[in-house]
Amino acid sequence: MIRLLLVVAALFGATGVMAQDFPNKSITVVVPVPPGGVVDLAGRLAAEALAGELKSSVVVDNKAGASANIGATYVAQAKPDGYTLLASYSLYHEVNPLLFNNLKWRPESFVPIGRVVVTPSVVVVHPSLPVHSLKEFVDYVKKNPGAVSFASQGTGSVAHLGSELLKQDTGIEMVHVPYKGSGPAMQDLVAGRVQFFITAPPAVMGYVQQGRLRALAIAGSERHPMLPEVPTSVEQGFPNFQLNPWVGLFAPADTPDAVVRKLAAALEKGLTQPKAIESAKAAGASVSFQSPQELAKTVAQGRAYWAALVKAANIKIE
Structure with a gap:
């Protein structure tokens, strides 16, 4: 019994030391699409936010292909230590598992770190x-x-x-x-x-x-600053027709909670910088941080919502 307690204590101690020491090497943010576009932008905003707050090197690696599944698979199979992260678009994250057979990842393959931007349509x-x-x-x-x-x-x-x-x-x-x-x-x-x-x-x-x-x-409840004269779907009497895609940052499942909290805190603080806000605005998006817990709820709700639509519309990958 004493030996078991010592092992448990050692494990908890190792996790605490790891989080305290994190990061001690470069972090990679994998973007599962080519350079350019809002997903790539969000990945780079997240990388800059983490680099600035953690005082560490953070690099962006574009691993595009197969409707973002190549990059997602790479991160899902990476060591869960907080050094390999995924910038994921909401529809890839929530809908791909509904459409593709034999995926090597599932939403449960990741733990949320935080939402980065929302992208109106x-x-x-x-x-x-x-x-x-x-x-x-x-x-x-x-x-x-x-x-x-x-x-x-x-x-x-x-x-x-x-x-x-x-x-x-x-x-x-x-x-x-x-x-x-x-x-x-x-x-x-x-x-x-x-x-x-x-x-x-x-x-x-x-x-x-x-x-x-x-x-x-x-397609939402708020007008867009780039097209301020264009009314929303809600204003026009279509409250059910709303699209609020987002891009979030994720780590492999089983990444230590303390590391996730440290990454989330750095991301949240870094995204408040004027440069991040203006860069998102210039791309037609807006910085909109959600905590790991909030983003987990968002993902779960999105999966259920799109699953119903995919089934009703009989959407399939040809």
Whole structure:
């Protein structure tokens, strides 16, 4: 019995020493997408925040591919010591396990450190459609079922799931046209080959200002500073049509609690710096920290929410 108590005490002592000594080498933040875009931005904001507060080297490693599953798998299988972290987009984290068979990771493979940013979405249409509000759009599609096509960055993307959410909420019918990324989707939208798209405000602001696209709504409850004249979906009477994607920072499961707390505290403090706030704002996002406990609840709620939609809309990876 005494030997067992000594072993337990030694383990707790080792964990305490590890947390006190952490970090004593470079930390890596894995971004599971290519450089550029809001996920990469959030990963770099998190890295800068940690580096500044922990006085340690923090590097960003872009491990892109397989709808972010390569990077997620890498971190899930890393040593749980706090030195290898994942910047994860909410839809990758919550929806990929619903769509991909034989994943080598699950949401339970990670422990949350904290949310970094939220990324509002804007609904845009080609100006050839005779609509100027979300209600007019819904009414038009109801009168012309199947005549409107919506673009997405691929199955399970925010544009895909958001469009399915609007369809489910209003009973309208649209044709899904998936693309390999936002670039080609945007090209066909501006050309009028598809008519409807959901994306981040910075991607369409110039086209909207030039009159080449028309913004109908911000899919949420707050207007966006880049498009302040565009009303929200809630303002227009569609309270169920809200999209609030986020990017958070995660560590492998079994990372010591003391290390997670130290990382979370550094992330929270670092994200209050004006540079972090302005960088997020310039990318159309906003810094919005959540604690590990809060982010865990957010993930659980998101998984349940999207699981219901994926089942109802029969969404599958082709």
